[in-house]
Amino acid sequence: MNQFSYIRPASLKAAIDAVAKDNSARFIAGGTNLLDLMKSGVTTPEKLVDINRLPLKEIQVNGATLHIGALALNSELAAHDTVKSQYPLLSQALLAGASQQLRNMATVGGNMMQRTRCSYFYDTTMPCNKRNPNSGCGAIGGINRMHAIFGASDSCIAVHPSDMCVALAALDATVLVTGPKGSRRIPFHDFHRLPGNTPQLDNNLGKGELITGVEIPANDYTKYVYYLKVRDRASYAFALVSVAAALDIHNNEIRSARLAMGGVAHKPWRLYEAEKALTGKAPTEENFRYAANIAIQSAKTYPHNAFKTGLSLNSIQTALLKAATV
Ligand SMILES: Cc1cc2nc3c(=O)[nH]c(=O)nc-3n(C[C@H](O)[C@H](O)[C@H](O)COP(=O)(O)OP(=O)(O)OC[C@H]3O[C@@H](n4cnc5c(N)ncnc54)[C@H](O)[C@@H]3O)c2cc1C
Ligand code: SF4
Structure with missing residues (x-):
């Protein structure tokens, strides 16, 4: 690992200035992703700006909005009473991630900023446009079993x-950001990027911008929700595909639906057309299959991940069925 300096500022301004003014500086929170990237030589910061002294750990309800500080731990958030009762989809998704030990270190901001698990990205002997722009993509002609079926380039x-x-993504969160030019709010849908010609950019954060928190509006998805994660082993593995399903059902009619997928795109993948197809329908297996079919229409597969289309179809249908019968 390269040598680096380390500071632990106590103010937001000092932390932001330290990263904004130094190209080789990076924020560090729980360190569960950044340190791995540094050890494998993928990232070589010369200065780490530890943000753990900043007052960004709170989880609180402000009126009709849940406010989550960027330094709230994944484990604390999953176990929070309000999250469990009012945002159970979020609690389920958090508990499907990593292990209890990792969730005890991993922060909300760090989780959003974690980098892809593409093995070519981590192997510095291989070409990778994300790690080293214009060097090529090892995965396109290589082993691409874990890779995208939507929105790739x-x-x-x-x-x-x-x-x-x-x-x-399913719960229409908003990301709160502060940087050298002040504060702004980014709808969650616009936070992460598709790769296009600039795969080195995972998201739309500007230089020196720090995630300070996330807000989720109150919603009606407190009962009929399910987070389904399909992976190679039962725990401690990243998703082959995952589905966040939330339904608002009254008198056997779906008043509204939210659906998003993980493991299938460069960003959390919202299934807007499938959501529309479910609105006003009865929560039946047939309608869920119909919506799932709509969701996979734009899938494009590569030599080793063609199985993900069928897996997605079945996973969407299953997640909806589980959500409806909780
Ligand atoms: C073995 C293993 C298994 C895992 N399995 C899963 C899984 O199944 N599902 C899953 O979702 N995750 C999984 N993870 C990933 C884990 O959830 C992330 O590593 C963690 O959430 C990152 O949070 P952190 O606070 O440790 O971030 P750090 O490692 O500290 O930082 C990660 C990145 O975020 C930046 N950053 C941190 N905080 C901020 C902020 N507030 N504003 C701007 N930038 C910031 C840092 O500069 C860095 O670039 C796994 C990790 C490991 C090691
Ligand atoms: S460019 Fe993307 S898909 Fe290709 S090797 Fe790099 S991270 Fe993997």
Whole structure:
């Protein structure tokens, strides 16, 4: 690992200034992803700016909105009473991620910023446009079993690995950000990017911008929800595909639906057309299959991940069935 300096500022301004003014500086929170990237030589910061002294750990309800500080731990958030009762989809998604030990270190901001798990990205002897722009993509002609089926490009077919972010996408969260030019709010849908020609950019954060929190509006998805994660082993593995399903059902009619997927795209993948197809319908297996079929229409597969289309179809249907029968 390269040598680096380490500071632990106590104010937001000092932390932001330290990263904004130094190209080689990076924020560090729980360190569960950044340190792995540093050890494998994928990232080589010369300064780490530890943000753990900043007052960004709170989880609180402000009026009709849940406010989550960027330093709230994944484990605390999953176990929070309000989250369990009012945002159960988020709690389920968090508990599907990593292990209890990792969730005790991993923060909300760090989880959103974690980098892809594409093995070519981590192998510095291989070409990778995300790690080293214009060097090529090892995965397109290589082993691409874990890779994207939606929204990929000729530059990169990697997927975003987070579970938490799939639920945040489904719940229409907003990301709160502060940087050298002040504060702004980014709808969750616009936070992560598709790869296009710039796969080195995972998200739309500007230089020196720090995630300070996430807000989720009150919603009607407190009962009929399910987070389904399909993976190679029962725990401690990233999703092959995952589905966050939330339904608002009254008198055997779906008043509204939210659906998002993980493990299938460079960003959490919201299934807007499938949601529309479910609105006003009865929560039947047939209608769920119909919506799932709509969701997979734009899938494009690669030599080793063609199985993900059928897996997605079945996973969407199953998640909806489980949500409806909780
Ligand atoms: C073995 C293993 C298994 C895992 N399995 C899963 C899984 O199944 N599902 C899943 O979702 N995740 C999984 N993870 C990933 C884990 O959830 C992330 O590593 C963790 O959430 C990152 O949070 P952190 O606070 O440790 O981030 P760090 O490692 O500290 O930081 C990660 C990145 O975020 C940036 N950053 C951190 N906080 C902020 C902020 N507030 N504003 C701006 N930038 C910031 C850092 O600069 C860095 O670039 C796994 C990780 C490991 C090691
Ligand atoms: S899929 Fe993306 S991250 Fe993986 S090797 Fe290709 S460019 Fe790199």
